[in-house]
Amino acid sequence: MKTLSTFLIMLLSVSAFSSPQTQALTQPEATSETGFKYLTEQFSDAKILRYRVPGFENLSLDQKALIYYLSQAALCGRDIIYDQNCKSNLLIRTAMEGIYSSYRGDRNSDEFSIFVVYLKRIWFSNGIHHHYSTDKFIPDFSKTYFATLIKGTPVESLPLAKGQSKEQLLEELIPLVFDAQVAPKRVSLDPSKDLILSSSSNFYEGVTQKEAEDFYASMKKDAKLKKTDTLISFGLNSKLVKENGKIVEKTYKVGGLYSAAIEQIVNWLEKAMTVAENPEQRDVIRKLISYYRSGSLVTWDEYSIAWVKDIKSKVDFVNGFVEVYGDPMAMKGSWESIVNFKDEEATKRTEILSRNAQYFEDISPIAPAFKKSKVVGVSAKVIIAAQLGGDSDPTTAIGINLPNAPWIRKEYGSKSVTIDNITEAYDKASQGNGFLEEFACSPAEIERASAYGRLAGSLTTDIHECLGHGSGQLMKGVTGDALKSYHSTIEEARADLFALYFIKDPVLEKFGLVPNDEVAMAEYDSYIRNGLMTQLVRIQPGKTIEESHMRDRALIAHWVYEQGKEKKVIEKVIRDGKTYFKVSDYKALRTLFGDLLRIVQRITSEGDYAAAKELVEKYAVQVDQELHREVLGRYKKLNIAPYAGFINPQYRVVENGEKIMDVTIEYPEDFATQMITYSKKYSFLPVR
Ligand code: ZN
Numbered sequence: 001m002k003t004l005s006t007f008l009i010m011l012l013s014v015s016a017f018s019s020p021q022t023q024a025l026t027q028p029e030a031t032s033e034t035g036f037k038y039l040t041e042q043f044s045d046a047k048i049l050r051y052r053v054p055g056f057e058n059l060s061l062d063q064k065a066l067i068y069y070l071s072q073a074a075l076c077g078r079d080i081i082y083d084q085n086c087k088s089n090l091l092i093r094t095a096m097e098g099i100y101s102s103y104r105g106d107r108n109s110d111e112f113s114i115f116v117v118y119l120k121r122i123w124f125s126n127g128i129h130h131h132y133s134t135d136k137f138i139p140d141f142s143k144t145y146f147a148t149l150i151k152g153t154p155v156e157s158l159p160l161a162k163g164q165s166k167e168q169l170l171e172e173l174i175p176l177v178f179d180a181q182v183a184p185k186r187v188s189l190d191p192s193k194d195l196i197l198s199s200s201s202n203f204y205e206g207v208t209q210k211e212a213e214d215f216y217a218s219m220k221k222d223a224k225l226k227k228t229d230t231l232i233s234f235g236l237n238s239k240l241v242k243e244n245g246k247i248v249e250k251t252y253k254v255g256g257l258y259s260a261a262i263e264q265i266v267n268w269l270e271k272a273m274t275v276a277e278n279p280e281q282r283d284v285i286r287k288l289i290s291y292y293r294s295g296s297l298v299t300w301d302e303y304s305i306a307w308v309k310d311i312k313s314k315v316d317f318v319n320g321f322v323e324v325y326g327d328p329m330a331m332k333g334s335w336e337s338i339v340n341f342k343d344e345e346a347t348k349r350t351e352i353l354s355r356n357a358q359y360f361e362d363i364s365p366i367a368p369a370f371k372k373s374k375v376v377g378v379s380a381k382v383i384i385a386a387q388l389g390g391d392s393d394p395t396t397a398i399g400i401n402l403p404n405a406p407w408i409r410k411e412y413g414s415k416s417v418t419i420d421n422i423t424e425a426y427d428k429a430s431q432g433n434g435f436l437e438e439f440a441c442s443p444a445e446i447e448r449a450s451a452y453g454r455l456a457g458s459l460t461t462d463i464h465e466c467l468g469h470g471s472g473q474l475m476k477g478v479t480g481d482a483l484k485s486y487h488s489t490i491e492e493a494r495a496d497l498f499a500l501y502f503i504k505d506p507v508l509e510k511f512g513l514v515p516n517d518e519v520a521m522a523e524y525d526s527y528i529r530n531g532l533m534t535q536l537v538r539i540q541p542g543k544t545i546e547e548s549h550m551r552d553r554a555l556i557a558h559w560v561y562e563q564g565k566e567k568k569v570i571e572k573v574i575r576d577g578k579t580y581f582k583v584s585d586y587k588a589l590r591t592l593f594g595d596l597l598r599i600v601q602r603i604t605s606e607g608d609y610a611a612a613k614e615l616v617e618k619y620a621v622q623v624d625q626e627l628h629r630e631v632l633g634r635y636k637k638l639n640i641a642p643y644a645g646f647i648n649p650q651y652r653v654v655e656n657g658e659k660i661m662d663v664t665i666e667y668p669e670d671f672a673t674q675m676i677t678y679s680k681k682y683s684f685l686p687v688r
Pocket of ligand 1: 001
């Protein structure tokens, strides 16, 4: 599970839903005191940031080499996420990159720069659907211009099928690129439709929702009968397809689907094994390789357990088919990788939380039957990201809690991380853009946010990840996928509520984690402001809320607002025609967070699909049209972009023969250069 940035992402600068052309910077370039340039460029609703990797130079040579090898493994899976996101992504990306690199016509025209923005958006989203809304985006250049581009690009730079002419390629691409009705949405969560057929992600082919549900239900039944492992994450690493009328799984593995990319990943993992920090870590990598070779989900679980247990190593990584947000059925894992190392100083904060995990579980407001009597090893650390890959690149979470398998979490615990250097980049690139001043209700709120906002945000993420997701337990017989399309929203709400409830617990001050109660107040201000109002800036006019984390925040904010209405816990203030939300009773608000946590935990523990549906549909989906219009109008005036992606640092190896003498780090200057380099070096999959 992952946490996306809320507070920080909202503060980023540059305009939303503006002209797609690359804009001149409207704000001073975000640079640090040390002169490091975080913000490199912006286009459409996105901006690109670089992140520092502080402390890399102090690592041992083996640790540096380990990071280098793992970073290569992270890059080798890049094509996989494109293909998982949509079947035509690799073809479209390759065609566009061919044009970008080799078009012989006028490359300085406005039209060409509009074309470049479209390509950058593809890179930004790993495909033709918006990374967040999952709606397909359509280029702002014309079909005629596209024909000109194809015509002016040499054949050897285009992904022509055997015997295909440029004209035929154009015919193939035009509906995929320009027709809004073709593959309209990557992940559709509309329960009135067949979730699989209405989604364009590439996890199923020729299979309906009902067929997929039946397929996995019978697979689970089979496992029970044969007494094989019934706890594995069925379907996690495969595509489900119908072949000759029969439904079969195509497993992602060496020799299976995505073999060419997975073989490369394995090669680099083998090198990584030679410089592992200790036998435990070597065993983790060995198990991962074995899983990639066999495709066995039993081995995947063995790997996950070994990975959770490895808490000694300084360098760590995620690499695999992990998160299920990209699948409307929440079964199929999107490929991702994050290579990182521990920030020892900042980790002291999360260690206090995880050391006291049982204490928090015991006093949490959920029903006793749903509590874990023994919270196992919730290990938490603050990390420095060294490489993002796959689904985590270029946009990334700021907090991660893995593994996802509920039974492993229950028996072995989970590893929870907060990514500090990514948060830092967000923060540095966003200072002073006027967002807070526009939407906060009072000067006191602004002051509180300035003084404690970053700490409040980090601490909430810490609690969300290292206590929230790990808390509670499922009743016997309830499986992790019982809530289907509502699973992710309910799960995120559960973790958020745990964090919101405990950030105001006096014990945090006793533990030395917060200086005073204002930290919790700052978090409550910002959470309510965001959930009721400001997160709407990420929604296009007329659309509903779909992304799980946004639904989670809307659910919580609307629920507590409604429940506390009579006692005026949260007040709606209209001033000079502008709407504000003001928390009037922080103590009562905390009680309400606890009440909702109890409800959401019951739904999770019992797998109560009907109750999950009711709660989410009532509070988390619909948008107040009038307020939405107002918020978008106020936001537009600020010229702020709601999304940020990242440029990875580049690692250079200094070699003496076969032997690595040093690994140095460079920070590339621009997004396109990095993306083109990646496509040249790490394209292993067929485009069709
Ligand atoms: Zn989460």
